[in-house]
Amino acid sequence: MIELLLDILSWVLLLSGSFFCLTGGIGLMRFPEFFSRIHAASLTDTLGASLILMGLMLQAGITITLAKLIMILILSLIAGTTASHAMAKAALKSGMCPLDQVDRSQQPEIKAYKDKS
Amino acid sequence: METLIDIVLLSFLVLTALAVAKMHDLFAVVMLSGIYSLLSASLFLDLDAVDVAFTEASVGAGISTLLFLASLKLVGRYEKRTRYRPMLALGVVLATGTLLIYGTLDMPHFGSPDTPVHQHVAPRYLNDSMAEIGVPNVVTSVLASYRGYDTLGETLVIFTAGIGVTSLLRVSRRTKREEQQRVPADMQQQIILRVVAKWMLPLIMVFALYVQFHGDYGPGGGFQAGVIFAAGVILYTMLYGLSTTQKVFPRKMLELFAALGVLLYGGVGITCLLLGGNFLDYNVLRHDPVHGQHLGILLVELGVGITVASVMIMIFFKFTWRTVKHKYFVK
Amino acid sequence: MFAVTALTLLVVMALALARAFLGPTLYDRILAVNNFGTKTVLLIAVMDFLAGRPDFLDIAIVYALINFISIIGVLRFFEYAQQKTVEHGE
Numbered sequence: 001m002i003e004l005l006l007d008i009l010s011w012v013l014l015l016s017g018s019f020f021c022l023t024g025g026i027g028l029m030r031f032p033e034f035f036s037r038i039h040a041a042s043l044t045d046t047l048g049a050s051l052i053l054m055g056l057m058l059q060a061g062i063t064i065t066l067a068k069l070i071m072i073l074i075l076s077l078i079a080g081t082t083a084s085h086a087m088a089k090a091a092l093k094s095g096m097c098p099l100d101q102v103d104r105s106q107q108p109e110i111k112a113y114k115d116k117s
Numbered sequence: 118m119e120t121l122i123d124i125v126l127l128s129f130l131v132l133t134a135l136a137v138a139k140m141h142d143l144f145a146v147v148m149l150s151g152i153y154s155l156l157s158a159s160l161f162l163d164l165d166a167v168d169v170a171f172t173e174a175s176v177g178a179g180i181s182t183l184l185f186l187a188s189l190k191l192v193g194r195y196e197k198r199t200r201y202r203p204m205l206a207l208g209v210v211l212a213t214g215t216l217l218i219y220g221t222l223d224m225p226h227f228g229s230p231d232t233p234v235h236q237h238v239a240p241r242y243l244n245d246s247m248a249e250i251g252v253p254n255v256v257t258s259v260l261a262s263y264r265g266y267d268t269l270g271e272t273l274v275i276f277t278a279g280i281g282v283t284s285l286l287r288v289s290r291r292t293k294r295e296e297q298q299r300v301p302a303d304m305q306q307q308i309i310l311r312v313v314a315k316w317m318l319p320l321i322m323v324f325a326l327y328v329q330f331h332g333d334y335g336p337g338g339g340f341q342a343g344v345i346f347a348a349g350v351i352l353y354t355m356l357y358g359l360s361t362t363q364k365v366f367p368r369k370m371l372e373l374f375a376a377l378g379v380l381l382y383g384g385v386g387i388t389c390l391l392l393g394g395n396f397l398d399y400n401v402l403r404h405d406p407v408h409g410q411h412l413g414i415l416l417v418e419l420g421v422g423i424t425v426a427s428v429m430i431m432i433f434f435k436f437t438w439r440t441v442k443h444k445y446f447v448k
Numbered sequence: 449m450f451a452v453t454a455l456t457l458l459v460v461m462a463l464a465l466a467r468a469f470l471g472p473t474l475y476d477r478i479l480a481v482n483n484f485g486t487k488t489v490l491l492i493a494v495m496d497f498l499a500g501r502p503d504f505l506d507i508a509i510v511y512a513l514i515n516f517i518s519i520i521g522v523l524r525f526f527e528y529a530q531q532k533t534v535e536h537g538e
Contacts, residue, residue: 011449018456021487025460028467028483034475037467041483052453052490056497068505072493072512076486079516082313083482090523091475118451118498125458129465136469144474144526148481151518152468155488155511162492167503171510178485179514186525310520321513328506335503345510352517355524 010058017051020044034091035098042084049076123163130156141196147185154178167336168256171328175344180429183351187436251407252333252414260338261414265397269382272421276379279428283372286435307356314356321349329422333411339418343425350430359437371431378424385416450498457491478522485515 027040053073060066133153137146154177161170225232242259250258260268329342354362386397394401399413461484468480489511496504 014449014453018453021460021490022456024483025463028480029463034473034479037476038479041479045483045486049486049490053493055453056493059497063502065502065505068509069493072489072505072508075509075512076489078313078317079512080482080486082310083516083519086310086520086523087475087479087482090526094475094526096473096475118454122454122458122495125462129462132465132469142474144522145477148477148522149468152465152481152484155485158507158511159488159491162495162504162507165499165501167501167507171507174507174511174514178511179518182518183521186521190525314520324509324513328510331506336506341510345513348514348517352520355521 006058010055013051013055013058017048017053017055019048020051021048024048033099034096035088038084038088038091042080046077046080049073049080119163123160126156126160126163130160141198143189143194143196144186146196147182147189150185151178151182154181168254168338168341171336171341172344175341175348179348180344180351180433183348184433184436187433187440190440191436249406250410250414252411254333254335256336257332257338257414257418258410261417262399262410265386265413265417268417268421269386269397272379272382272424275428276375276424279375279431282432282435286439311356314352318349318353321352322346325349325426329418330415332418333414339421340425343422344429346422346426347429347433350426351433354433354437359434359441363434366430366434368431368434371427371434375424375427375431378420378422378427381420381423382417385413385420389413450494454491454494454498457487457494461487461491474526478519482515482519485511485519489515 021044024041024044027044028037031037031040050073053069053076057066057069057073060069130153133149133156137149137153140146140149154173157177158170158174161167161173229235242263243255246252246255246258246263250262252258325342325346328337328345329339332338332342350362350366385399385402389398389401390396392401397413399410400406402409402412464480464484464487468477468484471477471480489508492504492508492511496502496508
């Protein structure tokens with residue numbers, strides 16, 4: 001009985017995790033410019049990875065595999081989010097502007113870049 | 118299912134290789150070769166070769182990308198266009214390739230069980246490894262004990278590469294002063310990355326030690342541990358600057374440790390000679406052959422790990438000092 | 449159930465690879481490589497359960513670390529280069 005419940009819960013978590021990863025991939029291809037793509041890719045990446053890893057954790061039982069999966073989850077959360085922060089910051093500092101109607105030439109980073117060059 | 122994953126990964130590999138050949142922006146080429154290494158490592162996993170996948174991931178996708186980027190800052194970002202069409206070279210390559218493929222048609226099929234290596238060598242290692250050496254991971258027992266002499270040669274190759282790079286690239290005092298002045302301005306802008314890197318660094322080092330000593334029981338060993346340790350130190354260097362890191366890892370200490378690892382490996386071999394056995398015959402190290410093998414493998418893997426870590430850090434430091442000195446070409 | 453997840457992950461890896469080939473700016477390519485690396489980590493964890501060998505998870509940890517370190521490396525190198533060209537007034 002408890003086995004069946006764990007299996008159903010694993011199915012749900014794995015399928016929803018795959019769905020989120022898939023939407024992230026589609027967003028990566030179809031959005032028009034870099035900042036919207038990074039929004040799609042990093043958010044869905046983190047969520048999809050967490051759901052898939054939690055689904056796998058339910059299948060593992062109380063073994064060393066469970067401890068390693070928890071470590072992978074924590075590492076993926078911290079490293080993934082920091083990497084996307086670093087990418088967005090580097091793109092902004094190099095002068096790339098997001099594609100919207102707001103006038104960004106007065107923002108401090110972009111102004112500093114344009115004043116220097 | 119595994120076959121499907123194999124086919125898909127191999128086709129990705131072909132597409133990536135074609136893209137690498139066609140592109141002219143070398144930064145993009147370096148990124149794509151990182152993807153190429155990740156794909157090959159996944160393929161090795163699918164073929165059940167776990168240790169090889171480990172080494173391919175850490176060396177190919179990690180250290181190689183960083184070293185390529187460091188050298189890319191010195192040479193410029195765009196590939197120079199050739200003004201002639203190398204038809205003669207293409208003809209020679211096609212002819213030689215065809216002859217080689219024709220030559221391999223005589224060889225036995227890939228992975229078939231009646232080749233000579235599967236009749237004599239592999240069964241001997243697989244059947245006798247647990248009894249003679251007592252280490253669960255057969256790859257480590259073959260690498261460090263049955264074929265220990267080859268591994269000594271590989272460690273010496275890495276050491277020689279380190280010597281070559283050190284003797285070719287010198288760093289002047291003026292460069293060191295210039296680098297020290299540049300770093301403090303960065304502190305406020307990179308605060309999230311710096312905090313995360315500082316937090317992660319001890320964990321990376323502990324993980325490298327885990328991989329080193331767990332190599333007897335699972336995938337791992339000296340090479341992978343050395344590369345992971347070096348990658349952690351490189352992460353710290355990228356965010357805090359070379360001068361800060363060199364207070365902890367000064368140049369003389371790195372050179373000493375690189376030599377010390379090789380000395381440890383050769384020293385174990387000579388000790389075996391002095392105790393009455395052959396060179397690198399670990400059976401004579403302790404009262405009992407199996408315990409002798411354990412001790413021998415432990416010391417030898419430690420030597421490999423120390424040398425690989427020191428040489429990787431040394432090469433990265435030398436390349437990065439060079440980029441401080443020269444004007445940048447990258448646009 | 450693992451097969452479905454593995455197939456979806458392969459499809460996402462193909463999409464990320466396409467973005468790495470196409471992406472007009474360099475940052476698109478860096479983003480695609482980062483995404484590819486994370487999906488490879490997940491694919492290894494799922495393949496471990498498919499094949500039944502618990503050893504693979506060490507490799508997943510290493511991949512996650514290496515992915516992070518190379519992305520930070522690329523960004524630092526690229527940023528240093530931009531800063532230096534701006535300072536030299538090119």
